[in-house]
Amino acid sequence: MIVSADHKTIVLVGQPNSGKSTLFNVLSDLKTSTANYAGTSASVNKTEINVYGDTYTLIDLPGSYTLNPISDSEKLTTNFLLLEKFDLIVNVVDASLLTRSLELTVELAEFGMPMVIALNMYDEAQSHGIDIDIDQLERKLKVPVIPTMALYGKGIKKLMDTCYNMLNRGVVYPEYWEFTPRIEKSIAEIKSKINIPGEYNGNSRFYAIKSIENPVLVPEGIMRDVKSLRDDAENVIVEQYGSDGFEAISYERHHLSMKLTEDISTFRITRRRKLVDKLDDFLLHPILGYVILGGFLMFYFFTIFVVGNAIGGLVDGPISKIPGFYEGLKAGSPFLWYTINGAYQGLAGIFGIVLPYFLPLVLLTSIFEDTGYLSRTAFLVDGLFHKIGLHGKSVVPFILGFGCSVPALYAARMIENPRDRMITGILIPFIPCSARIAVIFALTAAFTGPIWAFVVFAYILIIVSLSGKALSKALSKPMGLILEIPNLKTPSLKIAMTKTWVKIRELLKEAFIFLLAGSIILGWIEYFNASKYVDYIFSPLLKTVLGLPEQLGSTLVFGFLRKELIIVMAAQALGVQSVADLPLTAHQVVVFIIFVSLYFPCLTTFIVILKEFGYKTGFFSAALSIIIAVVSAFLFKIVLAM
Amino acid sequence: MHRVIKLDIATKKLTEAPLNQDLQIVAIEAGSESRHRMNSMGFHIGDILVKIDSNRWGPVLIQNVTNHATKIAIGRALAEKIIVTFKI
Numbered sequence: 001m002i003v004s005a006d007h008k009t010i011v012l013v014g015q016p017n018s019g020k021s022t023l024f025n026v027l028s029d030l031k032t033s034t035a036n037y038a039g040t041s042a043s044v045n046k047t048e049i050n051v052y053g054d055t056y057t058l059i060d061l062p063g064s065y066t067l068n069p070i071s072d073s074e075k076l077t078t079n080f081l082l083l084e085k086f087d088l089i090v091n092v093v094d095a096s097l098l099t100r101s102l103e104l105t106v107e108l109a110e111f112g113m114p115m116v117i118a119l120n121m122y123d124e125a126q127s128h129g130i131d132i133d134i135d136q137l138e139r140k141l142k143v144p145v146i147p148t149m150a151l152y153g154k155g156i157k158k159l160m161d162t163c164y165n166m167l168n169r170g171v172v173y174p175e176y177w178e179f180t181p182r183i184e185k186s187i188a189e190i191k192s193k194i195n196i197p198g199e200y201n202g203n204s205r206f207y208a209i210k211s212i213e214n215p216v217l218v219p220e221g222i223m224r225d226v227k228s229l230r231d232d233a234e235n236v237i238v239e240q241y242g243s244d245g246f247e248a249i250s251y252e253r254h255h256l257s258m259k260l261t262e263d264i265s266t267f268r269i270t271r272r273r274k275l276v277d278k279l280d281d282f283l284l285h286p287i288l289g290y291v292i293l294g295g296f297l298m299f300y301f302f303t304i305f306v307v308g309n310a311i312g313g314l315v316d317g318p319i320s321k322i323p324g325f326y327e328g329l330k331a332g333s334p335f336l337w338y339t340i341n342g343a344y345q346g347l348a349g350i351f352g353i354v355l356p357y358f359l360p361l362v363l364l365t366s367i368f369e370d371t372g373y374l375s376r377t378a379f380l381v382d383g384l385f386h387k388i389g390l391h392g393k394s395v396v397p398f399i400l401g402f403g404c405s406v407p408a409l410y411a412a413r414m415i416e417n418p419r420d421r422m423i424t425g426i427l428i429p430f431i432p433c434s435a436r437i438a439v440i441f442a443l444t445a446a447f448t449g450p451i452w453a454f455v456v457f458a459y460i461l462i463i464v465s466l467s468g469k470a471l472s473k474a475l476s477k478p479m480g481l482i483l484e485i486p487n488l489k490t491p492s493l494k495i496a497m498t499k500t501w502v503k504i505r506e507l508l509k510e511a512f513i514f515l516l517a518g519s520i521i522l523g524w525i526e527y528f529n530a531s532k533y534v535d536y537i538f539s540p541l542l543k544t545v546l547g548l549p550e551q552l553g554s555t556l557v558f559g560f561l562r563k564e565l566i567i568v569m570a571a572q573a574l575g576v577q578s579v580a581d582l583p584l585t586a587h588q589v590v591v592f593i594i595f596v597s598l599y600f601p602c603l604t605t606f607i608v609i610l611k612e613f614g615y616k617t618g619f620f621s622a623a624l625s626i627i628i629a630v631v632s633a634f635l636f637k638i639v640l641a642m
Numbered sequence: 643m644h645r646v647i648k649l650d651i652a653t654k655k656l657t658e659a660p661l662n663q664d665l666q667i668v669a670i671e672a673g674s675e676s677r678h679r680m681n682s683m684g685f686h687i688g689d690i691l692v693k694i695d696s697n698r699w700g701p702v703l704i705q706n707v708t709n710h711a712t713k714i715a716i717g718r719a720l721a722e723k724i725i726v727t728f729k730i
Binding site for chain 1: 683694697715717
């Protein structure tokens with residue numbers, strides 16, 4: 001349940017990059033929470049705001065170009081508007097992209113629910129040479145229009161005053177604009193047959209239009225009544241316009257919004273090219289663009305590494321003191337000790353390793369996301385990613401994957417095509433995260449020299465490419481890339497910090513219980529000395545297939561909890577003090593590294609995959625990684641023995 | 643006396659069209675899903691756009707002049723299905 005019954009609800013609706021989320025973040029505080037919507041992985045941001053003593057629920061719906069959804073997040077927005085109870089729409093319009101933004105406004109006016117327009121980025125529009133007659137726009141649409149600059153908090157008070165007045169003194173409904181007479185005639189005919197089911201929002205004209213444009217959005221009951229009329233209407237459209245119903249309506253709205261823009265704004269040609277456009281000449285340059293991207297990636301990793309290390313160092317001391325507090329239990333009540341220690345290991349992993357890297361990673365990503373640079377990187381690497389059957393949009397999750405798979409999986413949400421999102425989600429666990437990089441470096445440094453670290457990395461990249469290619473071949477062909485490159489903007493640190501906090505809380509909330517339970521079970525395995533049974537189970541694989549000591553079996557189970565534990569556990573399992581003393585040959589170490597780098601992701605990653613992609617994809621991803629790990633390690637064993 | 647009228651309009655795929663020049667969309671020969679997506683993002687037949695950047699294997703970067711919109715990157719496969727006319 002997203003909407004609470006107690007308070008009136010305001011929903012923010014706008015196109016992607018319209019500044020809707022900035023507006024939401026300016027209005028909300030840290031009480032913000034995200035709510036998942038049934039059947040999708042997309043989520044909405046929700047908060048409660050207090051205006052002159054009244055509490056309202058404020059909901060930030062995912063950006064949507066139209067109410068004809070394609071991606072999961074757009075489906076959420078449309079479904080929400082059609083079916084959830086709310087009191088007022090705040091349509092956030094990007095004033096600097098007036099014509100395109102108004103296409104959604106025209107559609108919302110057809111929808112016919114109470115509405116206020118926040119004409120956002122008003123300053124940017126003026127610097128683009130667009131002067132907007134706000135009174136005229138109000139007269140045309142019959143709803144209040146408030147100019148805002150969300151990033152600087154300007155116009156926000158007036159916007160909230162307007163919402164307050166509307167909700168207390170009576171809401172106003174927008175006036176729709178008429179299409180060409182032939183189409184209006186069909187709409188009028190269909191409209192007369194429509195009875196909207198009680199749970200649906202919107203007016204009958206809207207459903208009449210949708211029955212021609214996008215029938216899947218129309219409730220079945222309505223479709224039954226109007227089927228023959230809408231088929232006739234579409235036939236006429238095909239005959240007269242040479243396009244299907246969807247396109248014809250889209251063109252109608254396109255013309256209406258162009259007409260509306262013409263009526264309410266004047267465009268001055270500005271001679272001066274803006275600084276952001278000049279910057280783009282460098283950022284998107286066919287050669288310089290890649291040099292800057294390389295520099296950016298180095299800065300990005302370096303900062304995350306240094307800051308993550310520093311935070312890790314800070315929390316490491318206090319965290320490592322915790323076992324001292326329950327040490328006394330070990331002799332008296334060992335079962336309790338193993339239970340607490342299991343929980344401790346899992347929590348130490350998330351607070352000591354995942355969070356220190358997660359924090360700078362999410363903060364930095366939020367900042368760069370807000371500047372608009374991330375979509376430029378997607379543009380630059382799109383060609384390269386095509387070679388593995390994906391789009392440039394997957395680059396961000398992949399980069400994040402080198403830090404930690406968990407934020408990478410969350411970042412995959414930005415990919416709207418479910419197929420690409422799934423492939424990216426399955427590939428992410430193969431990208432060596434910082435914990436696995438640590439294992440690779442520690443073991444190669446002790447046994448084989450750094451050259452093998454490169455061999456391992458190169459091999460993993462080949463695996464990622466081949467798996468990507470194979471998966472994309474197996475699945476249907478994706479829709480071509482259409483990626484908006486929003487104007488460059490100055491980010492706000494405060495907003496980035498709010499977003500970071502919300503994401504961290506989301507991670508803890510979703511993974512905490514599972515992680516705790518999983519860790520405690522591993523603690524019990526230790527208590528019941530079940531590791532020898534675990535070793536026994538893994539023996540055929542480790543000893544026979546891979547030629548490794550069977551005692552490493554339980555190590556792999558602990559590696560599932562925290563991959564960096566592998567080194568400590570391997571040393572413990574084989575009864576030595578330090579990594580270098582492990583009774584393994586250099587060849588065995590390489591086989592072992594290959595196996596641990598590729599097999600099953602860690603527990604937290606697995607849980608997040610299940611949450612984000614569902615059980616089918618989660619178990620498929622796990623099975624695939626185990627198969628690839630076994631085959632790869634076996635191949636290395638054979639090749640090295642030659 | 644006859645005057646020779648020279649047709650100075652060319653029609654090409656977006657991938658082959660010149661950079662930094664007004665191009666008018668005359669057809670989007672892609673599947674309905676991609677076509678609808680283009681429509682939703684503010685691209686329609688008749689719109690004027692400018693191709694800003696493109697290399698041999700990457701996506702094509704365009705800007706819609708008709709609605710003063712932002713830049714949009716279009717995958718190469720899709721860009722090949724967008725037909726534009728322009729003055730030569």
